[in-house]
Amino acid sequence: MTQNSSDQNDYPVLLGSAVLPIGEHWETSIRDLGGRAIRLALADAGNPKPDAVYIGNAYASVLSHQANLGALLTEYAGLEGVESCTFEAAGASGAAAFRAACQAVQSGMIDVAVVLGVEKITECEDSQAAQIANLELNYEFETSQGLTTVMQAALIAQNYLHTYGLDRSVFKSVAVNSFLNAAGNPNAMIRSMTEARYQAQGMLADPLGVFDFAMLADGAAAIVLTRAALVPAEKRDGLIRVCGSAGAIAPLSLHDRPDLIHWSAAAQSAASALRRAGLRLANIDLFEIWDGSVIDAVLALESIGVCKPGHGWQVDPVRLNLTGGCLGRGNPVGASGVYQLAEISTLLKKEKLENGTPQKALVQAIAGCGATAITHILAS
Amino acid sequence: METPRHWRLKKQRYALIGEECPHCSAKIFPPRDVCPECGLEAKTAYQFSGKGEVFSYTTMNDAPAGFQDHTPYSIALVKLEEGPIVTAQLTDLGDEKIRIGMPVEMVTRKLRNDGDERGAILYGYKFRPVL
Ligand SMILES: [Zn+2]
Numbered sequence: 001m002t003q004n005s006s007d008q009n010d011y012p013v014l015l016g017s018a019v020l021p022i023g024e025h026w027e028t029s030i031r032d033l034g035g036r037a038i039r040l041a042l043a044d045a046g047n048p049k050p051d052a053v054y055i056g057n058a059y060a061s062v063l064s065h066q067a068n069l070g071a072l073l074t075e076y077a078g079l080e081g082v083e084s085c086t087f088e089a090a091g092a093s094g095a096a097a098f099r100a101a102c103q104a105v106q107s108g109m110i111d112v113a114v115v116l117g118v119e120k121i122t123e124c125e126d127s128q129a130a131q132i133a134n135l136e137l138n139y140e141f142e143t144s145q146g147l148t149t150v151m152q153a154a155l156i157a158q159n160y161l162h163t164y165g166l167d168r169s170v171f172k173s174v175a176v177n178s179f180l181n182a183a184g185n186p187n188a189m190i191r192s193m194t195e196a197r198y199q200a201q202g203m204l205a206d207p208l209g210v211f212d213f214a215m216l217a218d219g220a221a222a223i224v225l226t227r228a229a230l231v232p233a234e235k236r237d238g239l240i241r242v243c244g245s246a247g248a249i250a251p252l253s254l255h256d257r258p259d260l261i262h263w264s265a266a267a268q269s270a271a272s273a274l275r276r277a278g279l280r281l282a283n284i285d286l287f288e289i290w291d292g293s294v295i296d297a298v299l300a301l302e303s304i305g306v307c308k309p310g311h312g313w314q315v316d317p318v319r320l321n322l323t324g325g326c327l328g329r330g331n332p333v334g335a336s337g338v339y340q341l342a343e344i345s346t347l348l349k350k351e352k353l354e355n356g357t358p359q360k361a362l363v364q365a366i367a368g369c370g371a372t373a374i375t376h377i378l379a380s
Numbered sequence: 381m382e383t384p385r386h387w388r389l390k391k392q393r394y395a396l397i398g399e400e401c402p403h404c405s406a407k408i409f410p411p412r413d414v415c416p417e418c419g420l421e422a423k424t425a426y427q428f429s430g431k432g433e434v435f436s437y438t439t440m441n442d443a444p445a446g447f448q449d450h451t452p453y454s455i456a457l458v459k460l461e462e463g464p465i466v467t468a469q470l471t472d473l474g475d476e477k478i479r480i481g482m483p484v485e486m487v488t489r490k491l492r493n494d495g496d497e498r499g500a501i502l503y504g505y506k507f508r509p510v511l
Contacts, residue, residue, distance in 0.1 A: 140385070140389060140410070141410050141466075141467060142467050144491060144492070144502065144504070145455060145467050145468055145469055145491065145504075146440070146447045146450075146453060146455060146469055146491070146492065147455055147467055148440065150440070150442070151438050151440050151455055154438035155436045155437065155438050155455070155456075155457055156436070158436045158437060158438055158480070159435070159436040159457075159480075162436070162480050202441075203441060204440075204441060204442060205438045205439065205440045205441065205442075206438055206439055207438075208438075253467065254457060254465075254467065255457055255464070255465040255466055255467045256416065256465075260436065260457075
């Protein structure tokens, strides 16, 4: 592995970040959301001059009738001339853009990169936004049969409960963990939650209910990256560094997967990211795991190896989704991967300042119920 | 309306025609260029029997556009006798409660209105309990 042997000084480090509150920004366009996040992140980083802006976005070409966000948003942020384009991998779009930025700064081809995750959901009625999410299914053999992303998660959850002889109440712990953690996140779109309220939820597609899915919402978050060698030695210690990064895919359609409840892409991308970081799972202090639906988190935890098969819902011992996850935070799909990374890096920084202990976090974004997984290892 | 697409897919949708790999005899549905079992090229047409069993299922209470006429409706992953899994709606259920392992067979039914102003209708496979 080239990244294993690379010099410590090549590692990408985070110079700064910014996240806008997730919610319904009726009055704000995708241009304003994206432009603001870029400028705020650059200001947080001390206004370095960026060489590239990599954008994670999933739905703008349909919901905002807007392609080529690279030129639109980057120029709007006042960065005319700077290289910029979009990375799309549905829910993992933001993580894909971040990974591209890591590759660019680590390789030396780019010195300072901005990663922007942006999604504008509220340009249309709720039903249209939900339908757009179905773009990530196989149109010819899933969508045309009436399958939706919600039903896809439900088919997997049903298979999971049947395989292990469990009932749907096991999902409560994962959901409530995220909802309660979101209460401490000022940028989360709060849905007040108690165990009783969770238990009383209506079914969307059995065995999953309305609180088992993250609500789609608007959002923009940005991170500024460079490589360690370009930062003066005395400042380097305080920065969060990216010590591992890897992506993997599995069949998009459920009917093409030999096993619905082992997510090979989640497993492979986590294992590769850890290997490149020279770490083992036991070295990770906290986990930011994708929970667009509860079954995403359960199966990611099992596939990565944090929990044993059949036990991915027993999350009490795990420091999990301390930012609220997608469920608690709200889900600006193509931006969520950047929210995960920006908020975890802020948390790592804060905890190191408070108690002086360096920590490591595993951050994973998933798209299409395990079809795509991108994992990063952050270290303070 | 997407006529070329529907024309291209009609053998698969009406007759459940997939492929048999000429190298390892794996049965493949939907058809694809590379055999998922052995990784070699696959292109020999194979007609499936249309018999299988429910591998997983769910019932949707909140249907997407084009499917509202049928709400609530149930979708299953159906494991065909020959091996592959197909995503399809369940139909003609009557009072029968869906369960994993339930034997089902293919029928041709209206799938959806295409959502355009002419209301083009799309037909294709669904599965019903074996009578
Ligand atoms: Zn073969």
